Amino acid sequence: xxxxxxxxxxxxxxxxxxxxxxxxxxxxxxxxxxxxxxxxxxxxxxxxxxxxxxxxxxxxxxxxxxxxxxxxxxxxxxxxxxxxxxxxxxxxxxxxxxxxxxxxxxxxx
Amino acid sequence: xxxxxxxxxxxxxxxxxxxxxxxxxxxxxxxxxxxxxxxxxxxxxxxxxxxxxxxxxxxxxxxxxxxxxxxxxxxxxxxxxxxxxxxxxxxxxxxxxxxxxxxxxxxxxxxxxxx
Numbered sequence: 263x264x265x266x267x268x269x270x271x272x273x274x275x276x277x278x279x280x281x282x283x284x285x286x287x288x289x290x291x292x293x294x295x296x297x298x299x300x301x302x303x304x305x306x307x308x309x310x311x312x313x314x315x316x317x318x319x320x321x322x323x324x325x326x327x328x329x330x331x332x333x334x335x336x337x338x339x340x341x342x343x344x345x346x347x348x349x350x351x352x353x354x355x356x357x358x359x360x361x362x363x364x365x366x367x368x369x370x371x
Numbered sequence: 372x373x374x375x376x377x378x379x380x381x382x383x384x385x386x387x388x389x390x391x392x393x394x395x396x397x398x399x400x401x402x403x404x405x406x407x408x409x410x411x412x413x414x415x416x417x418x419x420x421x422x423x424x425x426x427x428x429x430x431x432x433x434x435x436x437x438x439x440x441x442x443x444x445x446x447x448x449x450x451x452x453x454x455x456x457x458x459x460x461x462x463x464x465x466x467x468x469x470x471x472x473x474x475x476x477x478x479x480x481x482x483x484x485x486x
Contacts, residue, residue, distance in 0.1 A: 293471045305462060306477040313471035351414065357469060358404070358427055361414035 264289045266354050268362035275342055276370050283337040283365045285352035290330045297326050297337050298351045300364070306351065310337070342369045373397065375478035377463050383484045384453055392448045392481045396465030403446050404466070404475060405438055409459040417461075420446065421469050453485045 265288045275281055285295070294313045298306040310319045312328040312335065319326050325338040335352060349364040376395045384390050396403050405417040416430040420440045431437070435454075440446040450457055460482050464475040 293469070294474070296474055298477075305479040306464075308474055308476065311472075311474040315471065353414075353475070355475070357421075358416045358419050358430065359406075359475065360416065361406075363413040 264354055264356065264360040266352060266360050266362040268350075268352060268365050270365055271363065272366045272368075274368040274370065277342060277344060279342050279369075280338070280340050281342055281367070283339070283350050283352075283367070285335040285337070285362055287333045287335075287354045287360070289354075289356070290333055292330065292354050292356045294355050295326075295328055295335050296353045296355060296359070297324075297335075298353065300349045300351060302349075309350075339367075342367075344369045344371050375463055375465050375476055377461075377478040377481050379481060380479065381482045381484075383486060386455060386485055387452055389449065389451045390453055390483065392450075392461050392483070394446045394448070394463030394465075394478060396444065396446070396463070397467075397476055398444075400465035400467050400476075401443070402466040402469050402473070402475075403440055404464040405446070405448050406462045406464070407459045408462060408480075414462070417448070450483075453483075455485045458483055458485045 269284045296311045297309040310326040323340040328335045349366045351364045353359040353361045378393045401422045404419040420426045435451045438448045460480040462480045464477045466473045466475045
């Protein structure tokens, strides 16, 4: 059974800092890994998709990496802004998706 | 273009009643997923449909839960004899297909409250 763990559970940083969110998973037989953002009371917004054959993906200030053999992914956020405050979820997809519990990020002005 | 839509956005029902939740996927998407997110808990897979294949129902928590997908498009999740522990946000997602290059697109969810 796939298990996904996200560390840390919560993170508070001052505006402008670079930060890394971590996601680990137990079964490397995956199609892809997807990072999402969820604002309070809202649905999920897709940030980045990394296919199983890829090592990283970039979108603007976001960079996600994938090391399938070790079961790890990181989401790097550069020059954080207060608008980045949200819960970040990683999902490992092997047909059905298994989600981590998320990292709640607060960026203080 | 239009994203995934779900209705109703909010549903309050009495314990023991049946409810139906609807999901309209993105047009042309062959894969459709249902998840639920309970207060203080993570996202839990319920069921997914891929094309004409038999659905993967492995996440349904009990036989009170069922889902169907008519004509390969709209899906309905039905919960019979609702219980208070069924209170959650039910999220639907669709994808153009299954495989490494396909990402899931989520709807806004239906918030179900069982009183």
